Amino acid sequence: MIFSLDEELHRMSLDDKKNYIKADYHTTIYDDTNHEQDSSAIICEDSSNHLSVHSNAIPLNGMGPTHKMRRRSSAYSKFPVLTPPNTRRFSITGSDAMANGINRLSMTPQDMTSSNINENELSRNLHDFKPVRVLGQGAYGKVLLVKDRKTCKLYAMKQLQKAEILISSTVADSKKEDEEDESCESNDNDDGLSKRLERTFAERSILSEIEHPNIVKLFYSFHDNSKLYLLLQYIPGGELFYHLKEHGTLDETTVSFYAAEISCALRFLHTKGVVYRDLKPENCLLNQRGHLVLTDFGLSKKSANDSMTNEEDPENVNALYSIIGTPEYCAPEILLGQAYTQNCDWYSLGCLLYDMLVGKPPYTGNNHKVIINKIQQNKQGPKIPFYLSEGMKDMLNALLKKEISKRWNVDKYWAKEAGSNNKTTKSRKRKSGSVRTSLFTEHFIFRKIDWKLLESGQLQKTTLGPIVPVITDLELAENFDTEFTSMSYEENYADSKPININVVSKSPDMFKGFSYKASGSYLEKYF
Ligand SMILES: Nc1ncnc2c1ncn2[C@@H]1O[C@H](COP(=O)(O)OP(=O)(O)OP(=O)(O)O)[C@@H](O)[C@H]1O
Numbered sequence: 001m002i003f004s005l006d007e008e009l010h011r012m013s014l015d016d017k018k019n020y021i022k023a024d025y026h027t028t029i030y031d032d033t034n035h036e037q038d039s040s041a042i043i044c045e046d047s048s049n050h051l052s053v054h055s056n057a058i059p060l061n062g063m064g065p066t067h068k069m070r071r072r073s074s075a076y077s078k079f080p081v082l083t084p085p086n087t088r089r090f091s092i093t094g095s096d097a098m099a100n101g102i103n104r105l106s107m108t109p110q111d112m113t114s115s116n117i118n119e120n121e122l123s124r125n126l127h128d129f130k131p132v133r134v135l136g137q138g139a140y141g142k143v144l145l146v147k148d149r150k151t152c153k154l155y156a157m158k159q160l161q162k163a164e165i166l167i168s169s170t171v172a173d174s175k176k177e178d179e180e181d182e183s184c185e186s187n188d189n190d191d192g193l194s195k196r197l198e199r200t201f202a203e204r205s206i207l208s209e210i211e212h213p214n215i216v217k218l219f220y221s222f223h224d225n226s227k228l229y230l231l232l233q234y235i236p237g238g239e240l241f242y243h244l245k246e247h248g249t250l251d252e253t254t255v256s257f258y259a260a261e262i263s264c265a266l267r268f269l270h271t272k273g274v275v276y277r278d279l280k281p282e283n284c285l286l287n288q289r290g291h292l293v294l295t296d297f298g299l300s301k302k303s304a305n306d307s308m309t310n311e312e313d314p315e316n317v318n319a320l321y322s323i324i325g326t327p328e329y330c331a332p333e334i335l336l337g338q339a340y341t342q343n344c345d346w347y348s349l350g351c352l353l354y355d356m357l358v359g360k361p362p363y364t365g366n367n368h369k370v371i372i373n374k375i376q377q378n379k380q381g382p383k384i385p386f387y388l389s390e391g392m393k394d395m396l397n398a399l400l401k402k403e404i405s406k407r408w409n410v411d412k413y414w415a416k417e418a419g420s421n422n423k424t425t426k427s428r429k430r431k432s433g434s435v436r437t438s439l440f441t442e443h444f445i446f447r448k449i450d451w452k453l454l455e456s457g458q459l460q461k462t463t464l465g466p467i468v469p470v471i472t473d474l475e476l477a478e479n480f481d482t483e484f485t486s487m488s489y490e491e492n493y494a495d496s497k498p499i500n501i502n503v504v505s506k507s508p509d510m511f512k513g514f515s516y517k518a519s520g521s522y523l524e525k526y527f
Pocket residue numbers: 074135136137138139140141143156158216232233234235236238239282283285295296297298
């Protein structure tokens with residue numbers, strides 16, 4: 001996603017290019033080609049476990065025009081990422097294949113009808129909400145800022161086009177890019193629809209079941225003839241993507257703060273059996289107080305049981321295989337079509353931290369094949385700039401390990417359990433190459449974080465985050481790209497008709513059970 005500087009450079013004139021690639025180390029990291037040929041490029045040794053601080057990060061905002069080139073991932077990587085030829089291992093229809101070959105999905109659209117409210121008695125519909133402006137656009141539709149006509153409360157309304165879900169272009173894309181794998185086409189078709197439906201329901205279902213200060217809240221969902229609607233808590237501070245575009249890169253204290261808030265959300269999801277699978281700057285929003293809130297659960301997956309999976313268990317029945325996500329932030333095992341677990345989210349966290357510190361994720365390219373080639377060629381892992389502190393280098397190295405077995409198993413080594421005699425501490429030295437067993441929350445970069453306050457949600461209530469978004473009027477959506485806020489939304493309201501006039505699918509029941517209303521106490525609590 002995000003930004004392929006290589007491509008942008010092609011578009012620039014030679015002169016511009018010369019000016020841009022100045023002869024300093026800092027700029028070389030923005031040109032992969034240049035960088036990879038540079039034998040003097042500094043590669044951070046994995047053995048580094050000495051956590052002395054030297055806060056010598058190269059000026060953050062002195063990046064010249066680079067950061068203005070930041071590009072959104074969804075611009076060229078509509079999910080799912082394609083399965084590389086011959087890596088499809090299972091042909092189970094309708095869900096991520098579980099390792100034992102049994103579909104152990106805990107939530108299917110059918111299952112969900114039980115938790116469903118009676119759609120005919122649904123109190124909310126599209127016309128209860130007045131559109132204010134467009135906040136963003138995803139693969140299946142727009143996200144609008146809307147105002148409840150009765151209460152004047154603001155919500156973010158995520159719209160998903162039924163037609164896009166039912167007749168997705170991913171099959172066409174798949175044919176175009178994956179011609180070698182013709183034998184899989186028909187499976188792609190059936191599996192594709194079923195998976196897209198499942199993911200649509202998963203987003204609604206996961207969000208309706210979880211409550212965490214760093215995760216967006218779902219208040220209502222409903223559907224009509226053409227679209228599905230998720231009425232979410234409006235997070236007015238904009239995307240981390242937007243702020244990264246403004247700032248270029250962020251200082252280590254800020255990055256550590258966001259790392260803690262994201263980790264806190266990911267850890268919570270993992271304990272609920274949910275793998276997030278789409279961590280990227282576009283999906284991290286800042287609230288009014290500058291705290292980070294994860295949104296977009298369209299690629300998240302709830303495993304069979306509500307517990308953490310065990311990566312070290314070879315019989316692990318919760319392993320996933322679907323190749324989805326945003327290639328630049330995706331764990332290598334996902335891109336290679338191998339089995340993966342929630343540990344993939346920690347690799348993505350490493351990519352996101354790297355992006356915040358360096359200005360781009362560790363590996364960039366126009367498709368997952370390019371990225372996987374880069375990952376494979378880069379035997380020693382991504383090049384970590386010399387100017388980062390030892391603590392930050394250590395964190396990045398631990399998360400960005402190609403092999404799952406060598407990557408930090410953050411869920412296992414999260415924190416000291418109450419009452420345990422776990423003597424693992426940050427000060428313990430690790431032998432080079434050995435698997436990391438120190439505790440994540442005790443890592444040096446988190447020395448200023450009060451995890452108790454963070455995990456309880458108190459920190460979010462009582463302190464301000466490192467970037468406090470400028471908000472003069474919530475309805476102006478000042479922290480969202482004008483690319484979106486200037487878009488027209490009229491047509492989004494014009495084509496709404498009552499539920500059962502389903503001209504798109506001929507099978508109106510496909511989306512049955514989608515509607516939801518949060519409890520009165522929940523609604524009161526957050527308004
Ligand atoms: N609760 C929210 N408050 C404010 N803005 C939001 C909210 N949810 C989403 N947005 C905005 O809308 C954008 C698109 O939302 P989202 O990522 O959920 O859609 P999507 O269709 O899944 O996108 P993609 O296909 O790129 O993954 C977000 O990046 C963000 O800018």
